[in-house]
Amino acid sequence: MSKNASGKLVEILLVEDNPADARLIREALAEMAEVSFNLECAGTLSEGLSRLGEGGVDLVLLDLGLPDSDGIETLTRVRTEMPAVPIVVLTGLQNDAGGVEAIRQGAQDYVRKERVDGRVLARSIRYAVERKKAQRRLEAYQTRLRSLASELAVAQERERRRIAIELHDRIGQTLVFAKMKLGELQACIPAGAEDKLSGMQGLLDGMIGEIRSLTFELSPPVLYELGLEAALEWLAERIEQQYGLKVELHDDGQPKPLGKDTRALLFRAVQELLVNVARHAHAGEARVSIWRESDFIRIEVQDNGKGFLSDEVLSCAGERDLFGLFSIQERAAELGGELKIKSSPGEGTQAVLTIPVTRTWRAKRRE
Ligand SMILES: Nc1ncnc2c1ncn2[C@@H]1O[C@H](COP(=O)(O)OP(=O)(O)O)[C@@H](O)[C@H]1O
Ligand SMILES: [Mg+2]
Structure with a gap:
């Protein structure tokens, strides 16, 4: 000594x-x-x-x-x-x-x-x-930051869902009720006012439609009512309408036990990946596959577009204020999973998101 x-x-x-x-x-x-x-x-x-x-x-x-x-x-x-x-x-x-x-x-x-x-x-x-x-x-700081980001994402998702429910239940339902009441007036309005009435009905219909799509935009009810696979089908249609990108969906039909926060996280991740395809890839179509592999759920989003230098983009994502892929990576890591991207210019892009079911189960118990 x-x-x-x-x-x-x-x-x-x-x-x-x-x-x-x-x-x-x-x-x-x-x-x-x-x-x-x-x-x-x-x-x-x-x-x-x-x-x-x-x-x-x-x-x-x-x-x-x-x-x-x-x-x-x-x-x-x-x-x-x-x-x-x-x-x-x-x-x-x-x-x-x-x-x-x-x-x-x-x-x-x-x-x-x-x-x-x-x-x-x-x-x-x-x-x-x-x-x-x-x-x-x-x-230690990084771990806390990651978990804070994840908590924030979960809180944001819950808040969106709360607002969507309020919009639907309070405003949406009231408008439907108002439209019904207006319909009842039809029999007793003075002659010549029919056009005004049907104009108002048209306005109400428009508002009901707007509230409905705002509700879906904020937090698609199908995600909570029918599960991730159904929500992805809805998303595929939505992306096609919004961006003209054709999305093919494959599901292995296996049960995928996911807590509702994790389900929302995966849904948002696929949304981000598809919007990336629509905005950056110049691809004709995209393919989303979801399958269960022992204790993991994997989701692959693939396109035949222009590709990019994924390692470079990911390693300096923070410096360039690119948060889409980075935030999927961080949130997947927080759940014990990962996001892997294979892409190079001219080769298209393949993104595979893996989430372990066991951790997800634990998360589910917390939810
Ligand atoms: N599917 C894709 N095809 C081609 N380039 C892509 C694709 N996905 C992402 N990129 C490239 O990676 C960058 C980072 O993506 P992201 O982190 O989602 O940020 P943002 O979409 O805000 O630019 C994009 O700006 C784009 O250059
Ligand atoms: Mg993006």
Whole structure:
């Protein structure tokens, strides 16, 4: 154990199978003046993982080539088992490319074993610990933001439904009643007023129709009354009327247990994807397929249009204020699902949205 006056004791786990390399690291660690540490060693990945499982390790110095695991896989396994522990990867001679790759895959830093000395290690350890803390804060913030966005989307959908119901029940029904009453007047109006009466009836009919389509626009009742598949049929017709885009719908006929909030989310996602086809793809038609695959529900929206550089668009969606696909991605992730897009210029676009049924069931119980 080495301890200085100022710092907190850092518990370091060295996972290294080569005794000579392990000695180099030990000597370098012993030279460190700025970091107080306690060192433990493991010669294999499984030994390392079982020590990590006991808890209390603040940082791992990780050799990637071990008897029971090799390369980036070693790093991935440590990260998966212990996502909160910072990792400094030990690379061999002139292996900066390997080190950079390790950082891309989630290591906080790398040091070259043959160059290692107390100063280099102390700096790397301090940076790695601080970097990891900052990353964890960012991840926690991202998770909260994602869940806030999702809550907002659900709240918005519920509010739309509430307004749609009010519109239908209060205004729509009252107008229908007013039209009936007006009809009763027909027998007793003075001669010559028939045109005025039928003009008013026409106006009322128009208003009843407007209220009805506004209600559907806000929140299609079919989604709640008959389910997602029926709502998608309605949507397909609507998109064809609005944009002239022909939409073919395929359903595997399997039961798709979905909570009403999740159903609304999927409906809005397909709507966004179809509007994208209509607005951006210049496609003749689109195909929507919905099917159940063990514990997942998948919805595919495909077009034969001009395609786009989907990776580029998605990776900088926030910067360019493009929120359509980004928001589907985020909301799917919040439900434990994902949105995958395959597209390239001239090749058309295929978007597949996957939502796990199990999580959806849980969501359903909450709803
Ligand atoms: N089906 C598609 N075909 C061609 N381009 C598409 C398609 N879907 C999306 N895009 C491209 O991806 C971009 C991002 O889409 P989106 O996030 O929905 O934002 P918005 O529709 O507001 O532009 C679009 O601006 C368009 O360039
Ligand atoms: Mg869009």
